[in-house]
Amino acid sequence: MVPHLTTALNGQLLDLEKRMLAAMPQIEHWFRSQWQEYASPFYASVDLRNAGFKLAPVDTNLFPGGFNNLNPEFLSLSVQAAQVAVEKICPEARRLLIIPENHTRNTFYLRNVYELSNIMHAAGLDVRIGSISPEITAITRLETHDGHSIVLEPVVREKNRIMLKQSTLDGVTYEAFDSCAVLLNNDLSGGIPPILEHLEQNLIPPLHAGWSTRRKSQHFAAYNRVVDEFSTLLDIDPWILNPYFDTCGEVDFHARTGEECLAQKVEELLNKIKLKYAEYGITQEPFVIVKADAGTYGMGIMTVKSPDDVRDLNRKTRNKMSVVKEGLQVSEVIIQEGVYTFESINDAVAEPVVYMMDHFVIGGFYRVHTGRAVDENLNAPGMHFVPLAFEKSCSLPDCAGKPDAPPNRFYAYGVVARLALLAAAIELEEQDPLNQ
Template structure:
């Protein structure tokens, strides 16, 4: 099912898509030169928002957990891209160890792991799953509701390497975002590829650093094809000294919100946009849509009630929030089956391999959709995001999805820059 755009503001976006199509050769050449200078992450996913006048990424996940939501028709793309990534890391690889999240009761997540294992095995790798759970003391088989099974095995540390009983992998692939910190078993692995590198985990990663890297990437790209970078780039600010429970740092937050809203109003006026601008306040580290609130006026972040403070104070793994990013909100005008929708694009190496729509029937077009009650529509992208068709209009599915693929790859490139710039000296050699 192709999404329906309910906005009357398709004109400006169609014009943006037309510029992407008209400059497709230059765009692909630009990306090729960028990937010569920056090693792409092994995989990633990005949430996009399509407002009708702006198309921008609002989040980038380096430990994507929704491979089970991808359209099966794009499995060959996934396998090909995974093969390219493996060849880049260790071309003689025969064994790979996958370390997932500790969600042994989350069937959707486990199905994601099963799909990821299937993709990797089709590249010719011997793939096994090592668990960080202390209760996994021997191989444990999990039965999935879709008929698949997963075998979790206890990790074994041997010097500067980690593996399983009778299994010595060339590389270790994390599908665990390390929100709770780096477990001892993964520290000091100086004889193996660890991908993504440890510093890409949420124990140390910050969304604001990614936003800063994306800002530079978007500006360079926009100059290359002659567009206003704001059309693909959400403005942002940072407040690093806040405690929602103790109500400290509210003045900093309010000032940042007011400054950002002022800049957005100026851009709306420039483009004749009549919608009410908004910003999204997010925990600067973390995922799963936790620690997120939508704000339309600076006064809304002063004197939060107890429920609001509790919602913002803690994210995944019970981590306290003391740093927030204030990001320009991008309305979404896409709907799927009467639910507000946003595309989520998946990538492996530097290739787009598919995606899906995150849909929420109870949220508005200016709200966070990554929340309880959401569901997914496998894309439903009738074509992949890499094959534009100049014979069709800019809003034809392959061309709209090509625009999605371009912006998603910009976010991935920014993640590559971010990983390089934040790498500790001892990790630089093995950073992927």
């Protein structure tokens, strides 16, 4: 199913897609040169917003949790990319230990772990799933929402290695397991657990990719530089691909401190966006998204259209904004230019999410929400996913077709997602403790 895109505002996007198709050899050459300089993250997902006049990433996740939502017909792309990614990090790897999030009651997330395990197994690895959750003290079988199951085993540490001990479940013996590489599917929002520190095994992604240290503002600062260079290549205004942003680092929503700083930053950013809207003749009302500078799962986010919106917040909103996943207190926020989404499926607002492994696009899906508007965050309770949105691979444009033909629109999505991936690669290199 290919979503319907409102066409009244897509002139700017059509021009962008035309330029991308015409410059495809230069674009791919440019990406190849970048990947010679920077190490790609092992995997990532990028949330995009398509406003017709602007196509931009609004979030980049380095611990993607939606592999179960990908089109199963693209499994071969995932497997091939996984083989390349593993060869780069641990060429001799035969065993892989996956460490998932601790929320074992989320059966949809467990389905993601099941699918990720299948991909890595199909890539030629012996895969087991180890838990660092205090709730998992013995080997445990957990059911997904659709009848599959995964086996979780408690992780133990011996010196500078983590492993699984021999155990028995349902009459089956699971041998002790010591892996070359450890794949985190846990974003470390609650901090870095001591069991994962100073390991001699290859830990992917690295610990500094987790939300205990990572900041969205660092990512988008790197994205600014990437887009400036890419826009020169295409001779376009970088704003078409790039949401403006600012930060406010001393906010306490409970104590109601930092509100005036936040209101001032909101006003400055809205004025900056208004100038761009006037330049392009855009009649929509500018807005910004205020969200925690660290964290995920769509928590701690609000849509703001006026500086007054962040003054005198009611108790419910202050409570919502003050804490994110794992009870992490919010003191730093990013104020990001809001990007409308004018895509819909069955009249419900939708946004594309692109998945990558190594530096390859392996597919994607649409996040859909029937209860949200075109200027609101869709990563919220009530969302659902349309896994068959990408009918063809994002990496195979139809240069003879129209610029807005599905494979060409999806190629554009893949290009912008890879720009965000490159920004993440730069961000990780710059934040690596070894490079400090």
